[in-house]
Amino acid sequence: LKIDIMAGNRTFTMIKPDAVENGHIGAILEQITASGFRIVAMKLTQMTRRDAEKFYEVHAERPFYGELVEFMSRGPIVAAILEKENAVEDFRTLIGATNPEDAAEGTIRKKYATSVGENAVHGSDSDENAKIEGAFHFSGREMF
Numbered sequence: 001l002k003i004d005i006m007a008g009n010r011t012f013t014m015i016k017p018d019a020v021e022n023g024h025i026g027a028i029l030e031q032i033t034a035s036g037f038r039i040v041a042m043k044l045t046q047m048t049r050r051d052a053e054k055f056y057e058v059h060a061e062r063p064f065y066g067e068l069v070e071f072m073s074r075g076p077i078v079a080a081i082l083e084k085e086n087a088v089e090d091f092r093t094l095i096g097a098t099n100p101e102d103a104a105e106g107t108i109r110k111k112y113a114t115s116v117g118e119n120a121v122h123g124s125d126s127d128e129n130a131k132i133e134g135a136f137h138f139s140g141r142e143m144f
């Protein structure tokens with residue numbers, strides 16, 4: 001019953017290499033936790049090119065795929081699993097539109113993203129992908 005109640009209440013995020021390079025880890029984590037998300041798993045890590053190719057496999061045919069893989073593997077990221085009621089949707093609202101120029105005022109991408117490609121944060125787009133993406137980065141004993 002506990003598991004049923006919690007189902008769908010987690011999302012997966014990455015603070016992307018641009019935001020790490022620009023010194024925004026602390027501010028972004030502060031905004032995330034102040035918005036009611038609990039950190040369930042978290043690490044500073046770096047994806048290899050191969051990791052990034054696999055993580056973004058769904059975009060393999062898109063024109064920006066090569067650039068995206070290069071960008072996401074060029075430096076460290078913060079990977080995290082977050083818990084909150086309605087986590088996937090609420091987190092997408094908190095980060096804002098893919099292109100920071102279109103992102104609402106006060107959203108993480110509006111404040112910290114560089115461009116449509118280098119847009120500071122990732123947020124899973126479904127409960128199913130949140131599970132897949134969380135498992136890509138974390139083992140069971142790293143989730144709390």
Ligand code: RTP
Binds near residue numbers: 068123
């Ligand atoms: P994310 O997956 O990172 O949370 O972003 P999203 O859902 O808002 O955007 P998505 O369509 O899934 O695209 C994944 C990431 O690819 C890069 N991108 N570049 N140059 C471009 O036109 C372009 N479009 C997308 C961004 O890093 C985007 O977040």
Ligand code: MG
Binds near residue numbers: 123124125
């Ligand atoms: Mg996406």
